[in-house]
Amino acid sequence: MHPxxxxxxxxxxxIPTYDEREALPGTLxxxxxxVPAADVLVVDDSSPDGTGAWAEERAAQDPAVHVLHRAGKQGLGPAYLAGFAWGLEHGYQQLGEMDADASHRPEQLPGLLEAVRRGADLAIGSRWIPGGxxxxxxxxxxVLSRGANxxxxALMGLGVSDATAGFRVFRAELLEQVIAEDIASQGYCFQVDMTRRARDMGAAIAEVPIDFDERTEGASKMSSEIVREALVKVTLWGLSRRAQALRKALD
Known part of the structure; x- marks a missing residue:
């Protein structure tokens, strides 16, 4: 896709951060x-390694960089929600999300932005479509990522190949509707939750192929608790969708 x-x-x-002092400078x-025309919001959960302090120093030098500090480690989903709320309050028309560790290549962000410009309400950077x-x-x-997707x-019928992806751009109008509802999900589960809500609202969703790189600095935040939460919630959501479909068929 040519921008x-x-x-x-x-x-x-x-960009949510927790102990990303080594990785964030290069990613930023x-x-x-x-994308020099885009602003950046670092949402830091009081990183013990000084990530938030470094981000403040960077923001003082660059008016396009902003920092939102949160008290303690509260999780990925709440960090994104806080960042999205801040962005909507400040009048941004497009809001994206990406990891601090450069697993998502910033150079591929223009492709997601172009998908929104062409009519998508949500553009997802997908690892599991041709070209990704x-x-x-x-x-x-x-195996974990492919299997989860x-x-x-199979269970939810979202029509998306990479529902767990964390490299995304939302149109503000959609995001306002999505986060107006109660969302209490983390990690993989948060991304699936946002995708299913967008789909239920009739959003136009586009997947754009991306390259995903294993991080070279810092430590992964993936845990067995995050995987377990995703498995349980996706199962419940899927069963609920099937039950609703069955009720409609019987009416």
């Missing part, structure tokens, strides 16, 4: 170079 030369609407990219520099790829991932991570697709 257009149209001016970029007010755009905010939300690449992001500012790739993962690099330097151990086999068990690939196959399970979500």
């Amino acid at each position: 257009s030369n149209a001016p970029l609407p007010p755009t905010l990219i939300v 520099a690449r992001l500012r170079a790739a 790829a993962v690099h330097d991932w151990p086999l068990h991570r690939q 196959v399970y979500v697709r």
Whole structure:
């Protein structure tokens, strides 16, 4: 997908952080170079390693960089929700999300923004469609991610190949509706939750192929608790959708 030369609407990219002092500087520099017209909001959960303090120093030098501090480690989903709420309050028309560790290539963000410009309400950077790829991932991570998405697709019928992806851009109008409801999900589960809510609202969802790189700095935040939450909630959501479909068929 070739990005257009149209001016970029007010755009905010939300980056949640917890102990990402090593990784964030490089990611932020690449992001500012790739999409200089976009603003960035670092949402830091009081990182013990000084990530929030470094981000404040960077924000003092660059008016396009902003920092939102939260008290203690509260989780990925709540961090994104806080960042999205901040962005909507400040009038951004497009709001994106990406990891701090450069697993998502900032240079591929223009492709997601272009998908929204062409009519998508939600653009998802997908690893599991033609053209997408993962690099330097151990086999068990690939099996986990592929398996999770196959399970979500089979049980929930979202029509999305990478519902767990965390590299996304939302149109503000959709995001306002989605986060107006109560959302209490983390990790994989948060991304699936946002996808299913967008689909239920009739949103136009586009998947854009991306490269996903294994992080080279810092430590992964993935845990067995996050995987367990996703399995339980996706199962419950899927069974609920099937029950609703059955009731409609019987009416």
